[in-house]
Amino acid sequence: MADSSWDNGGYGQPTKVGMPTWAKVLLGCGVVAILALATCVGGAVYIGHRLKNDPGGFKNKVMGIAIDRMRPEWDDFRQVVEQLRTEQGCKALYAANPDLAATWPKEADFLAAAKAWQPDLPSAPELTPEVLQGHEGIQIHSEFGGKMSIRWRPKTGPSVAVTFDRARRPGEAGPRRVLEIRVH
Numbered sequence: 001m002a003d004s005s006w007d008n009g010g011y012g013q014p015t016k017v018g019m020p021t022w023a024k025v026l027l028g029c030g031v032v033a034i035l036a037l038a039t040c041v042g043g044a045v046y047i048g049h050r051l052k053n054d055p056g057g058f059k060n061k062v063m064g065i066a067i068d069r070m071r072p073e074w075d076d077f078r079q080v081v082e083q084l085r086t087e088q089g090c091k092a093l094y095a096a097n098p099d100l101a102a103t104w105p106k107e108a109d110f111l112a113a114a115k116a117w118q119p120d121l122p123s124a125p126e127l128t129p130e131v132l133q134g135h136e137g138i139q140i141h142s143e144f145g146g147k148m149s150i151r152w153r154p155k156t157g158p159s160v161a162v163t164f165d166r167a168r169r170p171g172e173a174g175p176r177r178v179l180e181i182r183v184h
Helices: 021-054 055-084 087-096 100-102 107-117 129-133
Strands: 137-142 148-153 160-164 179-182
Touching: 021 055, 055 087, 055 129, 055 148, 055 160, 055 179, 087 107, 100 179, 129 137
Parallel strands: none
Antiparallel strands: 137 148, 148 160, 160 179
């Protein structure tokens, strides 16, 4: 019998086919979690295998990468330390870096402070794996897009900390401004 209403009271509506949305989301998260776990486990197995078969070679490769990244900063630091070891070097360093006047208002003040540490200040060594792993402490701290601080604590003699105005950019040559020097 025909009815003039379009409402059929819910009868004859198609049923939804497939999984509900919450099940699809849960399944997707589960797949991502399994892939992440497999990647981590695979990476750990690979590194463990490399360490087991050639512990020295893997360690040297990692140290080589670290040294290559640190070398430009360390070379600038070594140059400052060498300048600090002589009176002429200290004069040139003070003249080229006006920010040192915040700590030592006059060049004479800087030279007087330098005379106190110059007799005991050793030359900074070449950057090698032995220096990084030895008893000499090297700390390099970089602020994102800002200052670069390097601190070296030799076996004998005072520790030296130098703060540059910025980190060395790849392929960059030339001096950077020295903002602060601390010798203890």
